[in-house]
Amino acid sequence: MKASLAAAAFEVASFAASLLAEPWEVRTGGGTPFKVFTPFWRALASRAPMPAPLPAPKRLKTLVGIASENLGAWNLRPAKPDWAGGLRAAWTPGERPAAKRLAAFLDGAVRAYGEARNIPAIDATSRLSPYLHWGEISPRQIWSSAEAAAIAHPEAASSVSAFLRELGWRDFAHHLLFHWPEIATENWKSEFDAFPWADNDAAFRHWTRGETGYPIVDAGMRELWTTGFMHNRVRMIAASFLVKHLLIDWRRGAAWFEDTLVDADLAVNRTSWQWVAGSGADAAPYFRIFNPVLQGEKFDPEGAYVRAHLPELAALDAHYIHKPWAAPPEALAKAGVVLGGNYPQPMIDHAKARARALAAYAEIRQSG
Ligand SMILES: Cc1cc2nc3c(=O)[nH]c(=O)nc-3n(C[C@H](O)[C@H](O)[C@H](O)COP(=O)(O)OP(=O)(O)OC[C@H]3O[C@@H](n4cnc5c(N)ncnc54)[C@H](O)[C@@H]3O)c2cc1C
Numbered sequence: 001m002k003a004s005l006a007a008a009a010f011e012v013a014s015f016a017a018s019l020l021a022e023p024w025e026v027r028t029g030g031g032t033p034f035k036v037f038t039p040f041w042r043a044l045a046s047r048a049p050m051p052a053p054l055p056a057p058k059r060l061k062t063l064v065g066i067a068s069e070n071l072g073a074w075n076l077r078p079a080k081p082d083w084a085g086g087l088r089a090a091w092t093p094g095e096r097p098a099a100k101r102l103a104a105f106l107d108g109a110v111r112a113y114g115e116a117r118n119i120p121a122i123d124a125t126s127r128l129s130p131y132l133h134w135g136e137i138s139p140r141q142i143w144s145s146a147e148a149a150a151i152a153h154p155e156a157a158s159s160v161s162a163f164l165r166e167l168g169w170r171d172f173a174h175h176l177l178f179h180w181p182e183i184a185t186e187n188w189k190s191e192f193d194a195f196p197w198a199d200n201d202a203a204f205r206h207w208t209r210g211e212t213g214y215p216i217v218d219a220g221m222r223e224l225w226t227t228g229f230m231h232n233r234v235r236m237i238a239a240s241f242l243v244k245h246l247l248i249d250w251r252r253g254a255a256w257f258e259d260t261l262v263d264a265d266l267a268v269n270r271t272s273w274q275w276v277a278g279s280g281a282d283a284a285p286y287f288r289i290f291n292p293v294l295q296g297e298k299f300d301p302e303g304a305y306v307r308a309h310l311p312e313l314a315a316l317d318a319h320y321i322h323k324p325w326a327a328p329p330e331a332l333a334k335a336g337v338v339l340g341g342n343y344p345q346p347m348i349d350h351a352k353a354r355a356r357a358l359a360a361y362a363e364i365r366q367s368g
Contacts, residue, residue: 023178086226098131120231121304129263177267192279213346216296219309228262245353250277296322
């Protein structure tokens with residue numbers, strides 16, 4: 001855009017604010033872009049000092065004499081039906097709410113971030129991702145406030161570093177997309193081009209609706225549908241279930257997330273899906289297949305997250321909350337759970353799904 005405007009004799013200036021560093025500014029010793037996160041992060045974090053945020057301009061020079069539309073008249077908000085109640089309850093958009101959220105996070109939750117960030121039932125992360133995506137806060141503002149918080153509270157310094165490292169993943173995703181735009185649509189590892197994806201619309205629909213029969217997956221998909229958000233740990237579990245248990249192409253899952261997430265971001269979403277699928281840059285290996293029951297028991301031991309999003313399971317004993325099919329009939333009856341009635345049976349047995357996924361992977365390894 002800059003080049004074509006300049007060619008048309010416009011004066012062009014741009015001001016970097018949406019990333020910690022522009023994608024072409026961070027380079028390996030050999031001058032090439034990074035493909036692996038850890039050295040990228042080392043290079044990014046050592047570009048000290050991070051430029052401080054600039055104060056807001058006192059006055060903006062605006063163009064005069066240009067007719068404008070009335071935004072309200074565009075009727076952008078859903079009315080008939082109004083499906084956005086859950087979004088409104090969960091979020092207050094805007095620059096000021098973003099700043100307030102950052103201040104509250106740095107004043108409290110950040111101290112436990114290192115350990116608690118993987119527990120979806122607690123409000124342990126910043127929830128700044130939609131504000132970042134929509135430009136309501138800049139990563140440089142976050143960086144400078146977080147550094148100040150670490151200086152004021154040295155006991156929180158390691159948690160603050162863990163938090164800033166996550167922000168580094170966001171920059172890394174944009175770095176990858178800038179240098180390899182095809183990462184949004186093509187398998188980064190081309191051996192996955194031969195992967196035998198299942199074209200199963202019914203299974204895909206069950207996943208989108210949170211009807212897989214695995215409570216941690218279903219709770220995540222319902223949180224997403226209602227609030228436009230899903231906790232990072234649960235995103236990984238739910239995405240892995242689609243790609244590995246149901247063998248459905250990661251691009252279908254990514255597109256659903258883009259339809260429903262309030263923080264849907266091409267760079268982060270697509271690289272994260274490839275990471276989960278095993279097809280991406282610096283990805284989790286395909287053969288590491290999450291067991292949704294064990295993941296649930298580890299990160300939601302009392303089932304508080306599941307109960308919050310699946311009211312039909314709310315009264316189930318914690319011992320069975322991540323595997324209702326293993327509960328004795330009396331426990332189900334006491335909790336009002338009817339398997340195959342108000343909550344589904346698991347779509348597929350975990351051990352079978354695991355074996356099937358590994359066999360599919362072996363196929364592409366052999367042909368590759
Ligand atoms: C399959 C999948 C899809 C995802 N899609 C998106 C997406 O569309 N948009 C998006 O912003 N994030 C996405 N993420 C990353 C992550 O889940 C969210 O950024 C995070 O949950 C946002 O919550 P938070 O703001 O409380 O994060 P915090 O833990 O407070 O982290 C602070 C900031 O760091 C960045 N960040 C955190 N985790 C990651 C990560 N794993 N990768 C890249 N950046 C990260 C975000 O900008 C976040 O706001 C996805 C993850 C997975 C596994």
